[in-house]
Amino acid sequence: MSGDGKPWTTLGFEETQTAFQGPTQRARVWTEGWVARSMFCPNCGAEKISQFPANRQVADFECRGCSEEYELKAQKSRFGAKVLDGAYGAKMLRLASDNNPNLLLLKYDRARLSVTDLFVVPKHFFTAEIIEARKPLGPLARRAGWQGSHIRLDAVPLSGKIALVRESILIPKETVLKAWRETLFLREEGLVARGWLIDVMRCVEEIGRAEFTLHDVYAFEARLSRIYPDNNNVRPKIRQQLQVLRDHGWLVFEGRGRYRLRSAQ
Numbered sequence: 001m002s003g004d005g006k007p008w009t010t011l012g013f014e015e016t017q018t019a020f021q022g023p024t025q026r027a028r029v030w031t032e033g034w035v036a037r038s039m040f041c042p043n044c045g046a047e048k049i050s051q052f053p054a055n056r057q058v059a060d061f062e063c064r065g066c067s068e069e070y071e072l073k074a075q076k077s078r079f080g081a082k083v084l085d086g087a088y089g090a091k092m093l094r095l096a097s098d099n100n101p102n103l104l105l106l107k108y109d110r111a112r113l114s115v116t117d118l119f120v121v122p123k124h125f126f127t128a129e130i131i132e133a134r135k136p137l138g139p140l141a142r143r144a145g146w147q148g149s150h151i152r153l154d155a156v157p158l159s160g161k162i163a164l165v166r167e168s169i170l171i172p173k174e175t176v177l178k179a180w181r182e183t184l185f186l187r188e189e190g191l192v193a194r195g196w197l198i199d200v201m202r203c204v205e206e207i208g209r210a211e212f213t214l215h216d217v218y219a220f221e222a223r224l225s226r227i228y229p230d231n232n233n234v235r236p237k238i239r240q241q242l243q244v245l246r247d248h249g250w251l252v253f254e255g256r257g258r259y260r261l262r263s264a265q
């Protein structure tokens, strides 16, 4: 562990005396206040990220140092396989743009008035496959025809869920920044190429061992064929992704079809 070991913040909320009425509003003031006060930028390491003045459609915070944007989702229950998100059309439009926001997922404890878990999904893990359309609202709804979205957290590899707080323990800032840097290479890839890399990363992680063979990854051939039905060369495609992941240091070739995850060193 590097750095001076000093925790980068405290987990308690400060805005506990707010006069807001509803519990949802109160929780929003608590969690947004905490992020504005505590959160550093995992991209450039700046000490703070700033809240956007008004409610914007997609992003909530911005780093003044590197212009990276962040969207905050906070809830008191554990995050499951899917997270509810905003308008599907707007999400898809933002997907390919430079200022697509990173996603901050914060879980808090209402009784203790504190943050218990926080992780960030860097924007380069978002692909069309991860943003799922919800059914449009019916004709009788106030916003008839409006279509929301889900973010499929279950389709994001572990490398794309970077913990900042886990079970009320702060992860050292250096550890967070390092984890962030390790997958930054995905930003250089187009959306489709990124999709393949992310899917292969997920397969490799599912093997569940730091060392694995090409054969272990081929075991996911059927699944990848279902995701990419037009591709008839899934095995060569898998090898190609492993090479790109090797070139960027995410894994290491040990020779003779054996591989090792870099993060497991």
Ligand SMILES: [Zn+2]
Residues within 6 Å of the ligand: 041, 042, 043, 044, 045, 046, 063, 064, 065, 066, 067, 068
């Ligand atoms: Zn920054």
